[in-house]
Amino acid sequence: MLFDSHAHLDDRRFDKDRDEVIANAKKNGIKRIINVGADIKSCYTSLQLAKKHDFIFNACGIHPHDADTYNDGIEKQLVEIAKEPSTVAIGEIGLDYYYNNSPREIQKDVFARQINLAGRLGLPIIIHDRDAHKDCMDIVKAEKTQNMKGVFHCYSGSAEMIKIIVDMGFYVSFTGVITFKNARKTLEAVNAVPVNRLLVETDCPYMSPEPNRGRRNIPDYVKFTALKMAQIHKLKFDEFCQILWDNTHRLFDRLPNSSDMIK
Numbered sequence: 001m002l003f004d005s006h007a008h009l010d011d012r013r014f015d016k017d018r019d020e021v022i023a024n025a026k027k028n029g030i031k032r033i034i035n036v037g038a039d040i041k042s043c044y045t046s047l048q049l050a051k052k053h054d055f056i057f058n059a060c061g062i063h064p065h066d067a068d069t070y071n072d073g074i075e076k077q078l079v080e081i082a083k084e085p086s087t088v089a090i091g092e093i094g095l096d097y098y099y100n101n102s103p104r105e106i107q108k109d110v111f112a113r114q115i116n117l118a119g120r121l122g123l124p125i126i127i128h129d130r131d132a133h134k135d136c137m138d139i140v141k142a143e144k145t146q147n148m149k150g151v152f153h154c155y156s157g158s159a160e161m162i163k164i165i166v167d168m169g170f171y172v173s174f175t176g177v178i179t180f181k182n183a184r185k186t187l188e189a190v191n192a193v194p195v196n197r198l199l200v201e202t203d204c205p206y207m208s209p210e211p212n213r214g215r216r217n218i219p220d221y222v223k224f225t226a227l228k229m230a231q232i233h234k235l236k237f238d239e240f241c242q243i244l245w246d247n248t249h250r251l252f253d254r255l256p257n258s259s260d261m262i263k
């Protein structure tokens with residue numbers, strides 16, 4: 001009963017065994033996956049994956065690393081991909097001041113443009129924020145439409161920032177990072193999020209949780225992260241997985257209804 005809300009199965013680290021990884025995920029109880037685009041090429045491959053597998057959905061957006069590739073032509077392509085019924089969000093979009101692969105001014109501009117695009121399309125946003133918390137919050141607050149929903153993926157901010165995110169109506173998603181020994185600050189953040197605003201993800205092939213830290217991550221490992229989150233919130237694992245499942249469907253409301261949803 002698990003939903004991996006953020007995967008990159010189009011990554012070249014899956015080129016040798018992609019079909020096998022996807023089949024195993026399904027066999028091992030990963031009931032739905034959102035494959036998230038990062039550049040325009042991966043937006044198309046994510047769409048192809050979603051068309052090929054009925055339990056995979058896709059998101060399209062230009063990652064801050066590739067912000068300097070953004071132009072009107074790319075935006076038109078994103079609009080086309082977003083028309084497909086399997087596309088459930090615009091993402092991942094945001095700011096990355098750790099790598100600064102694109103100039104910051106361009107990252108900010110492209111982030112704002114894609115939030116506006118999501119507003120026009122009526123889709124939620126998947127936000128990548130690395131070492132850019134203040135600018136990221138400022139842009140989201142300034143650009144979001146009133147009813148827009150979104151998620152801060154692979155959350156690395158403070159517990160204090162959680163309150164602002166929750167007040168905006170947004171969700172917070174965590175990766176295997178919370179299973180690492182030095183994760184104290186992130187554990188406090190998990191604890192600060194109301195359970196009905198939590199999501200879980202792998203961000204595979206990156207961020208593999210313990211006991212597989214350092215190895216290639218796969219959707220199956222989302223269970224280790226969900227287990228840790230359930231412990232922090234003192235909930236039974238099955239009950240918590242149901243909550244995560246419902247949260248993910250509430251946020252990404254273009255997902256088809258599931259008979260497994262309780263609300």
Ligand code: NI
Nearest residue numbers: 006036092203
């Ligand atoms: Ni990602």
